[in-house]
Amino acid sequence: MIEIHNLNLAFGRKPVLQNLNISFEKGKVHGIIGLNGAGKSSFFNALTQVIPPDSGSIRFNGNALKRGRIGYLETNNFFFFHLTGREYLHIFEQTNTAFDLPAFEKLLLLPLDDLVENYSTGMKKKLALLAVLKQDKPIYIFDEPFNGLDLESNRTLELIIQTLQEKGKTILLSSHVLEPLLHTCNQIHLLQNGSFVKSYEQPDFGRIREELFQHLEVEIRNQLQQAL
Amino acid sequence: MKGIPTTLLQVRLIQLRREAQTLGWIHKLLFLVLLLVFMAVSHNVSQKAPACWAVPGALWVSAVMAQLFRPDKDFVFLHIRKPAQEIFLEYAAFSLPFILPILFSPNWYCFPVYFIGLWPISFLRKSFPSQARFVFLGRLFPPTAFEWISGFRQASPVFVIGYLTAIAFCWVKALPLFLLWLLNLLFVSFYQECEPLNLLRAFADTPEELLRKKLLLHGKILLWLNVPVLALQAVFHPVIGLAGIIFLLLQLITLAFTIFLKYATYRPNMVVKSNTLLISLSQMGVIFPFLLPLPLVMCFRYYKRAKLNLIHFLPA
Numbered sequence: 001m002i003e004i005h006n007l008n009l010a011f012g013r014k015p016v017l018q019n020l021n022i023s024f025e026k027g028k029v030h031g032i033i034g035l036n037g038a039g040k041s042s043f044f045n046a047l048t049q050v051i052p053p054d055s056g057s058i059r060f061n062g063n064a065l066k067r068g069r070i071g072y073l074e075t076n077n078f079f080f081f082h083l084t085g086r087e088y089l090h091i092f093e094q095t096n097t098a099f100d101l102p103a104f105e106k107l108l109l110l111p112l113d114d115l116v117e118n119y120s121t122g123m124k125k126k127l128a129l130l131a132v133l134k135q136d137k138p139i140y141i142f143d144e145p146f147n148g149l150d151l152e153s154n155r156t157l158e159l160i161i162q163t164l165q166e167k168g169k170t171i172l173l174s175s176h177v178l179e180p181l182l183h184t185c186n187q188i189h190l191l192q193n194g195s196f197v198k199s200y201e202q203p204d205f206g207r208i209r210e211e212l213f214q215h216l217e218v219e220i221r222n223q224l225q226q227a228l
Numbered sequence: 229m230k231g232i233p234t235t236l237l238q239v240r241l242i243q244l245r246r247e248a249q250t251l252g253w254i255h256k257l258l259f260l261v262l263l264l265v266f267m268a269v270s271h272n273v274s275q276k277a278p279a280c281w282a283v284p285g286a287l288w289v290s291a292v293m294a295q296l297f298r299p300d301k302d303f304v305f306l307h308i309r310k311p312a313q314e315i316f317l318e319y320a321a322f323s324l325p326f327i328l329p330i331l332f333s334p335n336w337y338c339f340p341v342y343f344i345g346l347w348p349i350s351f352l353r354k355s356f357p358s359q360a361r362f363v364f365l366g367r368l369f370p371p372t373a374f375e376w377i378s379g380f381r382q383a384s385p386v387f388v389i390g391y392l393t394a395i396a397f398c399w400v401k402a403l404p405l406f407l408l409w410l411l412n413l414l415f416v417s418f419y420q421e422c423e424p425l426n427l428l429r430a431f432a433d434t435p436e437e438l439l440r441k442k443l444l445l446h447g448k449i450l451l452w453l454n455v456p457v458l459a460l461q462a463v464f465h466p467v468i469g470l471a472g473i474i475f476l477l478l479q480l481i482t483l484a485f486t487i488f489l490k491y492a493t494y495r496p497n498m499v500v501k502s503n504t505l506l507i508s509l510s511q512m513g514v515i516f517p518f519l520l521p522l523p524l525v526m527c528f529r530y531y532k533r534a535k536l537n538l539i540h541f542l543p544a
Contacts, residue, residue, distance in 0.1 A: 050425060050496065052540060067542070068433065071426075078424045078497035080378035084363075090371035092430045113363075115381075131426060 001026050002065065002139065002170060007056035009046050009194075016042045017053065018194040024172065024187075026061070029165050031181035032174040033208075034191035040174045041075060043191065044143050047172075048072045060139065071137035075144045077128035081117035085110055085127050089134065096136040104130055107156060121148035133160070140164060142173040146180045158184050178209065233310040236318045247505050255509060258519070262512055263325055271329035280335035284342035287323045288349075293386055294319070295352045305353060316350035369449065372431055372441070376449055379418030386414060391453070398460035401468065405475055408457055409514055412479050415450065416486040416507050425496040428541055435491075435538035439531070442487050450483055451476070478514045478523065485510050485527045492533035494541065 007020040016039050024030045034040050045051040047058060049067050058065045079088060089101065089112070105112055108126045111119075119127065125148050132140065142161070146154055161171055161184045175181050181188055182205050190198040190212070200208055248256065274280040295301070295315070305311045320343065331339045362384055365377045380387060394407040432438035454476055462469035486507050493500050510526055513519035 048425070050541065068429070074424065074426075074497075076497065078421075080374050080421060080423070082378035082381035083374055084366065087366045087371055087374070087377060090366075091374055091427060128424075128426075131430075135430075 001061060003057075003059045004047075005057045005059075007043075007046060007053050007058065009042055009051065009053045016194055017046060020056070020195045022189065022196045022199075024170060026170050027165065027168045028186040029161055029171045029173065029184050031185035031188040032172060032191055033178065033181065033188060033212075034174075036176075038191045039194045040191055041143055042194075044072070044141050044172070044174070048141060065139075069138055071132040071135055071140045073129055073132045073140075073142045073145055075147065077124050079116040079119075079124060079127070081115065083116055084114060085112040085116060085119070085123075088116060088127060089131055092131050092134045094134050096134055099134050101130070101134075104133075108153065122150055122153060125149060126153060129157070129160075137169070139170045139172070142171065144174055144176065146175050146177060154180060182208075233308075233314045233317060235308055236304065236314045237321055240318060240321075251505060255506065258509060258522075259505070262509075262516070262519075265516065266326055267329050270326050271333060274330040274333040274335050274338065277335055280330065280333065280338050283326055283330065284338045284345075287326060288342065288345050291319045291323070291346055291349050292352075295349050296354065297383070297386075301353065312350040314350075316347055319346055319350065370445065373445055373449060374423070374427070375418040375421070376415075376446065379415070383414055383417075387411065390414075391457075394457045395460065398457065399464045401465050404457050404461045405468070405472065408454055408475070408479075409511070412450070412454075412482070412514075413508070413511050415453075416482065416511065417504070419486050419490045419507075420499055420503065422490070422494050422496060422498045422500060425541060428494075428496070432542065434542060435535040438538060438542065439487065439491065439534060443484055446483060446487065447480055450479060454479060475514065478520075481523045481527055482507075482510050482514065485523050485530060488527060488530035488534045490534075492530045492537050494534075494537055496541070 002024040004020060004022050004024075007017050008015070009017040020043070032040050032043065042051065046053040047065070048070050060066075060069060101112075104110070108130070110123060110126055110130070116124065116127065125145070129142075129145065132142075145157055149157060158180060161173070164171055165186075173181070173184070185205075186202055188200045188205065188208060189196050190200075251259075270283045273282050304314065308314055323342075323346075327339060327342055330336065330342075362381055365380055369377055371377075390407055390411045394404040394411070397403050397407075428438070432441055458469075458472035458476060462472055486503075489503050489506060490500065493503060506526070509519075510523040513522045
């Protein structure tokens with residue numbers, strides 16, 4: 001169980017996360033949704049302590065959560081462009097003994113002997129994902145993992161997430177598109193103005209779109225009628 | 229200035245101002261002194277032929293290299309009006325402080341000849357396609373030396389030409405040392421890019437461990453590249469042997485400083501170009517005796533800063 005109590009983070013005077021409280025059950029897939037600027041990436045950055053929170057506690061199984069226990073796939077993946085994909089992956093020590101690189105190479109259709117410079121956005125995402133999967137961690141955080149992936153890779157990623165869950169991993173993922181989260185998550189949490197305002201269990205997923213977008217849709221339609 | 233294509237110059241001016249803001253007044257003063265020293269050296273060298281061609285020649289080769297490898301070339305030719313003129317003015321402005329003193333020497337004619345030679349360079353649109361050159365580097369170096377593998381591939385033509393020239397001219401006194409110094413300037417530029425967080429965390433758990441590992445691994449590569457040339461030079465000129473050892477020590481100190489500076493300013497996924505000025509300054513310490521203590525002092529200063537900064541990012 002990941003337990004977060006009274007987490008606060010501000011950039012200068014602007015609060016980004018405010019008294020954020022939430023628990024993530026172990027061995028489940030948790031989706032994080034929210035509008036742009038709601039604080040999703042900041043929340044992940046605070047969790048991985050890329051940006052240390054100003055106050056609050058983050059505990060995993062009763063102890064303070066250590067950074068080394070998290071496998072983190074960031075939204076934007078940065079590479080040394082003149083390395084090949086294979087060289088990039090070799091940098092990471094393989095702690096996940098089951099990780100089979102040739103199998104993934106075929107599955108994800110990655111030209112690992114090409115320079116990363118020549119990779120498409122989706123290929124870079126897949127390469128970064130492989131680096132994360134190579135390491136055995138109890139917690140995986142995937143920030144916008146579906147960005148730039150084609151339909152087939154999208155489905156493959158959904159299946160990868162399911163397999164990780166079957167192995168008892170706790171997974172947190174965010175997406176701007178709701179559908180992949182509906183397919184993969186056990187719980188979806190709504191982040192608004194820096195705190196979690198609602199959590200949905202799997203049977204309630206059908207209500208998310210209705211609750212989130214119904215009033216927005218009317219508003220947007222009215223505005224569009226005037227603007228277009 | 230109306231009608232004169234100065235877009236690129238204005239961009240460079242903004243970049244220079246931004247970099248200058250990161251420097252203290254001591255560093256600014258040192259730069260001014262260095263610039264004056266370079267101008268004096270240029271004026272001195274230009275007094276006699278054929279040595280007068282050394283500065284224009286070196287500047288011309290630098291301009292060719294810059295033009296061949298500049299990453300914004302396609303953008304400039306596609307989106308900026310009068311791209312060749314823009315590029316010509318850019319190179320002319322940057323080389324002016326070094327070439328101007330020649331105008332006031334008996335061999336003043338080098339000055340217009342240099343600019344005539346510079347003109348066609350600005351029309352060069354040839355780029356080298358990115359391929360997995362030097363695939364063996366991945367086997368030669370451990371994967372954790374990713375800065376070097378990537379850097380070598382990116383700058384391979386310059387490195388190969390420079391290194392082979394240094395070996396071929398080992399019999400010429402001090403020339404290989406100068407070429408190695410230029411190549412080492414290239415090597416320290418490999419440290420501009422900050423690796424992503426997962427890469428940093430894959431390397432070590434604590435700041436001390438990371439800095440130690442980097443220093444040992446990269447120091448070994450530096451020695452491996454410098455020692456053969458210096459040894460050959462010592463065979464032909466035993467007097468230079470001792471200078472070679474001092475040179476090597478200073479290069480190692482500069483490398484250490486470069487690594488510490490990178491991690492003192494490390495932010496995941498950032499390109500820290502503002503460090504270039506400080507690194508260049510520390511490299512000057514290798515050739516200008518009055519700057520000798522500088523890399524060492526900066527080394528100690530930035531080791532502490534690197535450790536403090538890395539605490540935020542490493543797992544332990």
